[in-house]
Amino acid sequence: MCSRSPNPEAQKKHFVLVQRAGHGAWCWYKLSALLISAGHHVTALDLAASGDNPKQINQVHCFADYVEPLIEFMESLPPEDRVILVGHSMGGASISIAMERFPEKISAAVFATAMMPGPTMSYLTIIKE
Template sequence: MEAVQHFVLVHGACHGAWCWYKVVSLLKLRGHRVSAIDLGASGINPKRLDEIVSISDYVQPLMEFIDSLNQEEKVILVGHSYGGISISLAMEKFPEKILVAVFVSAYMPPYKSPPGTLILEYFNSTPVESLLDCQLTFNQGLENPPTSAIFGPEYMKTTAYKHCQLEDLELGKTLVRPTGLFLEDLSKESLLTKEKYGSVDRVFIMCEEDEVMKEDLQRMMIQNYQPKEVKKISEAGHMVMLSRPREFSQTILDIAVNYK
């Protein structure tokens, strides 16, 4: 019989807790506790993007949730895509409350350089034309990196949701919201330390047909930042929790077996 675990699921850019709805159901059916978090100005969080002025504002709902847990409670923290940044900051603040951090085709930053470096690497290696109808905002001027972004419907159809059923694409198109990128905040030194962030075990789940977080970027992070374990979901696109919920749920359950 499986030990009951508490999974905390953290969405990526433009999404919300809603994108985990299939996985939440599957994990609960197996008897586990599951908490899917809406970050600031995301999902049904009531704040507007212009009220989220820092990365701290954005991740505040996650920080407050983990802080509210009983001192002896430990969770399996799962971050998707841009959610890798969010869970990294939570690992730094609450290393003692996290059994393992699972990066799902996600930004997995090093502690030796600012997390923003990884985001800049993504934009520098991604041709602008491949972003199709995504809308980027440049509040600091066009000569500086973008300050916020939202997926466009064509980009969702052909890239992010390429492997998803039509009804999940339509759900996503209805519910996505713009996300701040907070590169100024994330470019500061010492946001992540070896003593805290580096003390939490990390597992990376590769999505081998992800056209948002390309395989080359995933492999670069794995090679350079050395997670404890790597899992692969073959033929999986970016929104793996929607397109392959059963296989994805089993993958994180298999990971959880080693952490109690």
């Protein structure tokens, strides 16, 4: 029987970290360091008017404006790349949009104490609760 050692590149994952409202990519610094030290690739994004993103809050007129940096990032991925999306709190709404638009580029999604809509649970219902 021939045994092969696993391909280290196949073990590496690309995590895309999406912050909650009112935060920025900076809030992921501990998790980013742990994932990178484990050999993974990490992208932590600043959504519109958050962290270092230059867009001002008065330029964000709708949720599509807010998640535009995530959408642009997903569009920039090569067709063969797959990412693991991680959304915290309101970041769940952001990664939900990316999941709908780019299912072929996502290997998994993690909702970390995040809003997670469903067929009978809209964001308006979640906010009211």
